[in-house]
Amino acid sequence: MTPLLELRNLKKHFTIAKNKTLHAVDGVNLEIFPNEILGLVGESGCGKSTLGRTLAGLYEKTAGEVFYRGQKLPQKYRVSDFVHLSREIQMIFQDPYSSLNPRMTVREIIAEGPRLAGMWKSTEVTTKVKEWLERVGLAADHASRYPHEFSGGQRQRLGIARALAMEPKFVICDEPISALDVSIQAQIINLLAELKGKFGLTLLFIAHDLSMVRYVSNRMAVMYLGSIVELGESDDVFFSPKHPYTQLLVGSNPEPDPIKEKNRPYVDLHGEIPTPVNLGVACRFAGRCPKVGDRCRTETPLLRPVGKNHFVACHFVE
């Protein structure tokens, strides 16, 4: 199958001071296939949101290439690129409070993109906005309200409507549920799944909640300090993780089961997640890895196949 999106050695670095470079995304190779949900997990600061934003064109790429349907995407987006690519690639943001303009009505928020792209005539805006509000489970008469009149879950529905009104093929969901209460999270997940099926979407689902990512996605990529350390079918990565970091993540993931949790062995891991500044040639996890060896400090491990559709970047995994 030809991938919908292909990332080749994608890098996004930020210069934070003289001679100090933050390697937020550092050489990511990834293929995303049509109609799949690819989950991207990792802890804060690992570069997963930067990766998503770079794919959406919100950041200029430092190096590497991204191909969308075989077409190379521009290194830096110009206004005309946004106009044309926003109909293909859209993003749903983490924070439903800061990602909606408080001075725009719901109608303006949802209609802005399609109007700019010339998709909706001014006479059909009212009907179209109404349709989208109903699709995401809001009422048609909400169109004249402002974002502050909605709860967090409702705002996230607005964010979804705004993104999908552009009729994109590929949607980047950057932690779309982490700001919401448990009882509301499931509502949003079910809504995303329903709309994905209806419009044949491909999703990149970025989150730090392992159980949820495993539930939502077909494949799962684990990111640590700017690079992908494990990639495979969600169940394979979740139930038989190969990379020591993934093992640690899965081992620390609390599950709602008291008997299981109270018998869970505590894995003592020393150290903090380092900041990816001025990375040298070494495994990025070497400082915290229980299985670290000499080779890890002198050679960066690359992703290599360890099973069917299962890839791990570790020197020691068979």
Next chain:
Amino acid sequence: MSSLLSIRGLKVEFSTYGGTVQAVRGVDLEVHKGKTLAIVGESGCGKSVTVQSILGLIPSPPGRIVSGSALFNGTEMIGKPVNELNKIRGKHIGMIFQDPMTSLNPTMKVGDQIMETLLIHGRYSKSEARARAIKLLEDVHISEAKNRVDHYPFQFSGGMRQRVMIAMAIACEPELLIADEPTTALDVTIQSQILHLLRELQIKNKMGLVIITHDLGVVARMADNVAVMYAGQVVEHGTAEEVFYKSLHPYTLGLKQALPSPAMERSQLIPIEGAPPDLFSPPRGCGFYARCKQAMTICSDNNPREFYEGSHMGRCWLHHPQAKGVEV
């Protein structure tokens, strides 16, 4: 078992421009020595307000404790004058606040912030307090504590700031530690470290622990007892095993079904439809009525009383002898 903290009939209101919010509507809770109580619930259910009111941390106005009592080691905390509260807060009761980014003073070195507690409550000289601050930072696994003690909060990562907060809260070896969402801002590996640390401290000092959280995974790992709050009331209360495996309240069941199961088989997520009620004008009947799949006629107008199975409480009419039981 001796009760360390006992809350009875607590009611708290806030006056706002939009009217009066009945944030806590009659809460009873019990914390025992050396045990952990987890208070679970979604944002706005009153879980933070409940613990803040026993420490006199409700700003008044707009807040007002309408009624209720909170006995800590037998002494009444509600209505205690500030100078007396100050002898208890920080010394006998420690509190870890939710947001480590905003709860530390950005203009003070972390060592000085820890020492402040020790100098006010303890019989420490300045140099002893400093040595103790370094020891505390080591206890919370902050490396190079000797240098770190002179750093400012901005020089620490989120996880480390949270540990500094814990060091402050346990500085005087409190008998009761209240942790309001202690790990919400943290990553899972760091969360594991912090939870483990709290457990160690609890065992060492026979400390009572109250954890406020909405993460059922954290509850499962830490709690001896669980109180589930909804719309300003405790709707279910029991041991962790009772609440997780034999839930008495439809809301608790709903929460569990809304989470992805870590089992191999993927079951459909069942969301709780709707949103919590507006506490400006709380419903006359059960707070969960509008979202409950098993709601009956009686639920709309009559707030359920507490029904018990042993010490396991569920505030739901389904447990009335004339109703059928909750089907789990």
